[in-house]
Amino acid sequence: MTRRWRNGIAIFAVAWALAACSGGPAPQVLLNASYDPTREFYREFDAAFAAHWRAQSGQEVLVQSSHGGSGKQARAVIDGLRADVVTLALSGDIDAIAANARSLPPDWQSRLPNNSSPYTSTIVFLVRKGNPKGIQDWGDLAKPGVGVVTPNPKTSGGARWNYLAAWAWGERQFAGDRAQILDYVGKLYRNAPILDTGARGSTTTFAQRRIGDVLVAWENEAFLVRNGPGGDAFELVTPSISVRAEPPVALVDRNVDAKGTRAVAQAYLEYLYSPVGQKLAAKHYYRPSKPELADPADLARFGQAELVDIAHFGGWAKAQAEHFAEGGLFDQIFQPAP
C-alpha cells in the first residue's frame, strides 16, 4: 500500500516536471495590453503584423494580448504587467502609467501621428427593430417613457463619452444656456433604469436582458451586436451630433528596453497606420485616421454626424473636474430614483 502511494507521487512529480519544462525555442514575443472591445480587431491585426514582420525581417513574432477595462489595464501595467505596447480607450489612462510608473515619457502622445490614435470611434444609438419609440436624436432620449441604457460615467470611460455627446447636443440645441442643458441631461439620466459599471455590461443589459428602448454605445460595439447572432432584432441610429473619441496607443519604453523588443514594438504601432492596419480598423467598425487607405465599402457603413473631440470640452483634465469629479455636474443632476 505505502509503496503504491509513494510510486504514485513519484510518477505524478515526473509528469508535472515534464509538463512544466516542455516547449522549444521561443519567437520574439510582444504583449499588447488593450481594452475590452478590441479583441476581434487585434486578433486579425496581430496575424497580419506577424506575416508582415516575417517578410520584412525574417523574424517570427508572437503577439499576446490582454483585454480588460481600460483603467484596470493601466493599473496592471503600473503594477508590473510587462506590456510592450498599450492600446487603451482614454489618453488619461496612459497618462496615469507615465505619471505613476514613469515607464514612458509624459509627452508620449506626440510620438505618433493623430495624437497617437490610429483609429477613432464615436457614440451612436442602438434601438429595437422598427424603432418603436421613434428615436432619431439626443432630444428623444429625454422624452418621458423612453428607457435609456448607458453605463455609469463614474466608472466607465465610454460612459463619459456618452454623457459628453449628450452635453454637446444640448449646447447646440439650447445655444449654450446652461440651465436648459443641465435640465436636459438630467432628464436623460432619469430615464436610465440601470447604470452598469462598464460599456460591455450595458450592452448585455440591453441586448441579452432586453431592458430599455435605446442603448447609448460605442459605434464599433453597436455594429458588433447588430451584425452578430440575433442582431436583426436591433437597428443602429446615428445622431446629428456626437463625439470623436480617440483611443490612443503607446510604446511602454521601460518594458521594451528591458525585453529588447523596441524595434518590433515600434513597427507594430506604425503598422496600425499602414494601409493594412487602416483597412482592418475600418472592417472592425473603427473609423480609420486615414480613411483614404481603407475600403470605401467599409466606410460607407458609418453614419454622418457632426463630431466634437475632447478639446471642445477643454481637455480631459478639465472635463473630468467639471463634470465627473465628486460633487461635479453629474452628481448635481443625477439623483438616483428613491
Place this chain on the structure above:
Amino acid sequence: MSADPALAEPAWLRRLLIALVVVAMGLLVALPLAVVIVESLAQGWQAYVAAIAEAETLAAIRLTLLVAAITVPLNAVFGIAAAWALTRYEFRGKRLLLALIDLPFAISPVVAGLVFVLLFGAQGWFGPWLAERDLQVIFALPGIVLATVFITFPFVARELIPLMAAQGRDEEEAAASLGAGGWTLFWRVTVPNIRWALLYGVLLCNARAMGEFGAVSVVSGHIRGLTNTLPLQVEILHNEFSFAAAFAVASLLTVLALLTLVLKAWLEARHGDALARSGRH
C-alpha cells in the same frame, strides 16, 4: 418514522418542510445547473466542441491543471505538517496559529489577490528587488500559484486537525515503543489513519484551486493563452458576447464540480466512519 412520538412533527409540517427544501434546491441548484448545460449546447454539439478546442481555451485548461497540480500537493504537505504541529505539540501561540489557518476562509479573495500585488507588484514592497533580478511574480504563473495556494490552504489542514486531535498519539506511541523510526511511523501508522480525510481535503482543495476566480483575477494580468485560467476564460468569453462558448467552458467546470461531488459521495458511503471521526461530512 420517529420512534419517539413526542419528537414527531405533524405530517403536514413534515411535508411542507420537505417541499420547501425540494423547491429551494430546484431553484437554487438544479435550475442554474440545467441552464449551464442547455445554454452551452444552444448552438449545437459542433459549436460546443469548437469552443472547447479553441487554442485559448485549451491553454486555459492546461494552465488550470498546472496550477492545481502545483497547488494541491503543496497544500497537502502543508496541511499534514500544520495538522501534525497543531495536534502533536504544545507551544505558545498555538491558538493564534489555529485561527490564522482559517484566515483564507474569512478574507475576501479580492483582498488576497491585492495583497500579492502590493507585495510583489512593480510598485510593491519586493517589486524593485524582483525587477533587478528580472523575476516576474505577479501577472505570471508564480503569482497565480501563490494566490491559489493562499486561498486553498485551509482545506486539507481543516480536514485533518479534528481527526488527528481525536485519534490522539496512542497508536504512534505504541509503534514508536516497538522500535518504528520516524518515516516508518508516518507511512505505516499516521497516513493509513488519516488517508480518507486527506483524500477528502485534497478533493475540496482541488475543486477550489480549479474554480478560484477573485484572487486569480487580480494577479493574472489576463494575457490570452498565457495567464487566463478556466474561470477567467468564462468571464472573458461572456464579455465578448460568445455566450455559447462561455457556457461551454463553464460546463467543463460544472462537470468537474459534479465529479468532485460523486467522488465525495462515494468516499462518504464507503469510508463514512473514518470521515465521521474528522467531525464533518
